[in-house]
Amino acid sequence: MSPIAVFWIRDGVLVDRMHINPVAFAFASWLYAHPQRRTKTSCEALINFGFASSGLSCADKMRLFNEQCVDIVGDIDAAASYYNQLATEAALDAHYFDGAIDLLRDLHLNGAKNFITSAVEQSVLDSWSLTAPGQMIAPYLTAILGKRPGLTKGREHFEYALSQYDCSKIYYVADANAEIVSAKEYASTGNITALGFAHVITKARVMLAVDKVLQAASKCKPNLPAFEQDLATIKVDSAELVLSGQDELVSALTEAGAESVVSGDCQKIMANLRCYFASVALLKGQSPC
Numbered sequence: 520m521s522p523i524a525v526f527w528i529r530d531g532v533l534v535d536r537m538h539i540n541p542v543a544f545a546f547a548s549w550l551y552a553h554p555q556r557r558t559k560t561s562c563e564a565l566i567n568f569g570f571a572s573s574g575l576s577c578a579d580k581m582r583l584f585n586e587q588c589v590d591i592v593g594d595i596d597a598a599a600s601y602y603n604q605l606a607t608e609a610a611l612d613a614h615y616f617d618g619a620i621d622l623l624r625d626l627h628l629n630g631a632k633n634f635i636t637s638a639v640e641q642s643v644l645d646s647w648s649l650t651a652p653g654q655m656i657a658p659y660l661t662a663i664l665g666k667r668p669g670l671t672k673g674r675e676h677f678e679y680a681l682s683q684y685d686c687s688k689i690y691y692v693a694d695a696n697a698e699i700v701s702a703k704e705y706a707s708t709g710n711i712t713a714l715g716f717a718h719v720i721t722k723a724r725v726m727l728a729v730d731k732v733l734q735a736a737s738k739c740k741p742n743l744p745a746f747e748q749d750l751a752t753i754k755v756d757s758a759e760l761v762l763s764g765q766d767e768l769v770s771a772l773t774e775a776g777a778e779s780v781v782s783g784d785c786q787k788i789m790a791n792l793r794c795y796f797a798s799v800a801l802l803k804g805q806s807p808c
Contacts, residue, residue: 521687523801524632524661524680529644531573531694532716533623533635534652535785536606536613538724541569542732542755543606544577548584550741550749551598552591557752560589563759566725570762574695576638576666577602601741603643608735609728613652616718618789620656626796627659629803632684634662636691638672641665673701677709690801692716692792696775703776714795715772715780718788719765722757729755 531537545565549557568588572580578599581592592598623633637644644665647653661684664676680686689709691702694716702713736750743749763771765782772780781791794808 521685522630522632524634524684524686524689525626525796525801526634526636526676526680526689526691526693527623528574528693528695528698528716529635529637529639529663530610531718532692533615533619533656534610534613535616535718536610537573537694537718538720538728539610539613539731540606541566541573542725542728543602543609543735544569544580546732546736546753547577547598547602547605548581548592549753550736550743550746551594551601553593554745554749556589556591560591561759562753562755564588566755567759567761570720572697574638574693574697574701576672579638597741601739603640604739605732605735607643607647608739609731615652615655616789617786618793620659622789622793622796623656623659625793625802625805629801631801632661632680632686633659634664634676634680635660636672636676637663637665639665641667641670674705674709677702677705677711681709688712690714690796690799694718694772696771699772699775699777706776712779713777714792715769715775715777716788716792717765717768717772717780717782718785719768719782720762722760722762725760725762726755726757 527533530540545562548565549562568584572583578595581595585592644663648663689711691711692714693699699713702711740746769780769782783791796802797805798807
């Protein structure tokens with residue numbers, strides 16, 4: 520019998536760090552921006568864009584912001600590389616959602632193959648996999664799939680699992696609309712069920728992330744001539760942040776094509792996902808909640 524695959528987004532579904540990534544995206548974009556163009560936007564606008572474009576790689580988000588909003592980031596490759604350093608440092612104390620590790624283990628013990636799928640460069644993910652957090656889930660993962668030549672997030676990752684591991688079906692747990700859309704585009708040929716993960720992020724948590732990323736920037740100093748002065752110009756007003764509430768998240772994920780959506784805070788959302796997997800018999804012996 521062919522195995523079932525479960526695809527997981529690392530940041531925002533397994534690891535509770537989606538308040539950090541958009542802030543790191545904003546700061547990296549700001550620091551690598553053309554100085555005269557900063558007056559045409561704001562850090563808050565960049566953070567809001569980071570949330571709205573969740574699911575894309577940092578470089579793709581920067582290109583999209585340049586095209587759709589303000590052509591602000593000059594050297595996108597350098598800025599995206601700095602984002603990886605900044606986000607990694609700021610998220611050093613980020614935790615898995617309560618129950619995430621246990622759920623990965625139980626799915627693994629019941630024969631499912633767990634994959635992390637990410638738009639982050641493969642080398643960055645490989646380094647993370649060797650850290651203490653990466654090693655905590657390593658026994659329950661079949662593969663960590665990132666961005667590399669010929670194998671990128673979306674169709675190529677799906678096809679890799681289906682062909683290399685003879686998986687008969689994929690359950691894709693994702694928190695971004697774009698990720699759900701990509702799954703639905705391939706669903707008919709790849710037998711994919713897209714599951715929305717609606718975790719609410721508050722303005723207070725974003726402001727905590729601002730402090731963490733500022734601290735990270737003081738340690739991760741890029742080779743920019745005006746870095747210290749530019750860092751001092753970064754200000755974030757929580758009143759200018761635009762964040763979605765639970766109803767908005769559930770509605771958006773559903774409209775994007777999620778066949779089911781789980782919600783809840785960081786203590787409860789993984790338990791609700793466990794209930795879903797029990798309802799489709801991926802957890803033998805556990806009754807649906």
